[in-house]
Amino acid sequence: MTLRLEAVSCRVGSRLLLDAVSLEVPRGAMVAVVGPNGAGKSTLLRVASGLIEPEAGDVTFDGIPLKDMTPERLAMRRAMLTQDSPLRTRFPVMDLVRTGLRGVPAKQVDAFAALALRRVGLADFARRDVLSLSGGERQRVHLARVLAQLEAGALSDTPGLLLLDEPLSAQDLPRQALVLDIAREHTRRGGSCLVVLHDLNWAASRADSIMVLSQGRVCATGPPHAVLTPDMLKETFAVAAPRVHMHDRSGRPFVVPHDITAAQASETERKAAPCILP
Amino acid sequence: MRVAPLSSSTIIAILCGLLLVTGIGALAIGATGLGFGAVFGTDASGDVARLVITQIRAPRVAFAMLAGAALASSGAVMQGLFRNPLADPGLIGVSSGAALGAALVIVLGLGGLFASWAVPLGGMAGGLASTALLYGFSTRDGVMSTNTVILAGVALGAFSGALTGILIFRANDTALRDLTFWTMGSLAGATWTRIGLLMPFLIVAAVLIGVLATPLNALLLGDTDAALMGYRVERSKRLAMLGVALATGPVVAFAGVIGFVGVVVPHLVRLMTGPDHRVVLPCSALLGAILLVCADTIARIVAIPADVPVGVVTAAIGAPVFVWLLARAERGDAPS
Structure with a gap:
């Protein structure tokens, strides 16, 4: 399935959270969204999932506007892992997974849930x-x-859209790889995936394309090697002296954390120059 | 995790059996000393006994069952909706609004000759109006904030309480006595006619609450995740509030405030069944019915010939259980 956002803007109160953001996640592709805290990454996912309607712009799944789809239909075409769940009730794991399975023949529900847990x-x-x-x-x-x-x-x-909001935040190293590989497996089978990540290296290692978001605007978008540059890191994340290396085997970039120190740039200076446009 | 030793259908079957046994027991116990023989018509106790059973005890037992089922299943809905194990139907202002409505009728003597009907009708109107008001307060652009409901519910309850207080201040001795008994809850006024009037509300409420079982399971995961799974969250919340108001409003209006059934019963049920509302809701209704029949039977016989308000019995038993549940929650192993 193909997700397309065209010139999407979103406002809460007087704050512009997304400013004319355009994005395409084609069938079979995995796009990672990175950016500083408060850049609008989660808002972007909420718009892409249909949870909030943008103030301006269009969001479509395979060319069909989201606002023309019923909640039930939307639930069949996309699913989203949110950052945290307010669940405070005792809930058996299997039953929780089953809540995701609507419209599945009763006989198959347990098999589906067991497979997902595996x-x-x-x-x-x-x-x-x-x-x-x-x-x-x-x-x-x-x-x-x-x-x-x-x-x-x-x-x-056809396989739908997988939306992941910081899916690695609570995972150890092997499980971080597992989660992203599950997402890649989904795209290999014809699905598509939009994932918000803080770890630039995981984004660069798995995504087909990286979109950098800062203060609600797209600063850069493209394949990892084109986006993950020292200049982008300096401008968008306000870190001093970043160095970007290339991984020999995959040809994908990575950032060595040892080189990174928080820059002196104050919050106001960053706001004056929000991003470099590609 | 405590693994439920019994399947949900077994638990439901056991509760149905218990309800039958309690019902028959409650019919056979009472001030006039008629036993099981009179209930089954096997002794020669005559027409008076038959009248006592069919016109006094039976409507009262039936009313207790319906009221217990309505209050307990409403409590289960509220706890699921608010993801708060201590929520009860009173949270949406039904009880305080009903109390105010009833107080208006009693103190201002609005009922006149029809006082026995005017008090419940005033209570019902007060309860439903209060819920509607709270829904209005808490909803912006079609989205109901559950936090606002809880906070505004407390405020609205306090305000209704103040107005009721003013009425009490103005009340004469007779009105004061009526009002006090009403706020303690009693099933003494149960008649077949009143049950007939109650039924349409309860049937609609039961349909609404039944439809909500699956959405309530999803709402346990939060409004956002429920919406992402395709549930119409706001519609479910509206239906839940309407269902709870329709179930508890008329019950409170006829029987007064009967505390703790709505909070404690769903907890006890979840201990046995786990959190699935498709099981929790019917089991809460059954257990609520059983416990209220028991409590009302105690209320009838504990001080013969006087009739102790059933709210006193449920609170006397419910409060210690409630504290026990709180203590468990503090230790982090809440049965919710």
Whole structure:
């Protein structure tokens, strides 16, 4: 499925959270959104998911405007992993994953849920209580629910759009790789994925394209090697003396954290020069 | 995690059995000393006994069942909707509004000759109006904020309480006594006619609440995740408030304030069944019915010939259980 945003603007009160943002996530592609805190990354995902309607601009799935789709239809075409869940109730892991499976024949529900749990490496956790799990495990239970929702939608249509809001935030190193590889597997099967990441190296290692967002505007977008440059890091993230290296085998860039120090640029200076346009 | 040892259908079957047993037991127990023989018509107790059973005890037991079921399932809906284990139907202003409505009728003597009907009708109108007002306060651009509902609900409750207080201040001795008994809750006024009037509200509420079982499961994960899974969150919240108001408003109006059933019963049910509302809602209704029948039976016989307000019994039993639940929640192993 192809997601397209055209000149999308979004405002909350007097604050412009997204300013004429355009973006395309084609079928089979994974696009990573990076940017400083408060850049509008999560807002972008909320707009792309249909949770909030933009003030201006169009959002379409395969050419169909989101606002013409019912909530049920939307749920079949896209699923989103949010940053945190307010769940405070005892909830067996398996039951939580099942809530994502609407419209699936009753006989298949358990098989779908079990498969999703296996994919996130929690096959043995089905009967555990969600509240007894670690933060990382809980995040992957929700990922399993999201994957199950996409699988249910794919029963009657092509694979949909996977939206991930900082999916690595609670994961250890091997699980960070697992989560991104699950997303890549989804795109290999014809789905598409838009993921918000803070870790530039994970973004550069897996995404087809990186979009840099700062203060609601697109500063740069393109393949990792074109976007992840010292200049971009200096301007957008206000870090001093960043160095970007190339990984020999993949030809993808990476940033060495040892070189990075927080720049002296004050908040006001950054606001004066929000970004360099490509 | 505590693994439920019984399947949900077994639990429902056991509760149905218990409800039947409690119902028959409650019919056989009472001030006039008629036993099971009179209930089943096997002894020669005659027409008076039959009248006592069918016209006094039976409507009262039936009313207790309906009221208990309505209050407890409403409590389960509120706790799911607000993701707050301590939420109860009173949170949306039904009880305080109903109290104000009833107080208006009692103190100002609006009922005249029809006082026995005017008080419940005033209570019902007060309860529903209060809920509508709270919904209006808490909704902006079609989105209802559950936090605002809780805060505004507290404020509205206090304001209704103040108005009720003014009425109490103005009340004469008779009105004061009526009002006090009403706020303590009693099922003594149960008649088949009143049950008939209650039924349409409860049937609509039961349909609404039944439809909400699956959306409430999704709402436990938060409004955002529920919306992302394709649930119509705002519509579900509206239906939930309407269902709770329709279920509890008329019950409170007829029977007064019966505390703790709405809070404690859903907790006890979740201990047995886990959080799935498709099981929690019917089980809460059944257990609420059983417990209120028991409480009302105690209320009828504990001080024969006097009739203790059932709200006193439910609070006397419910409050310690409630504190126990709170203590468990503090230790971090809340059964919610």
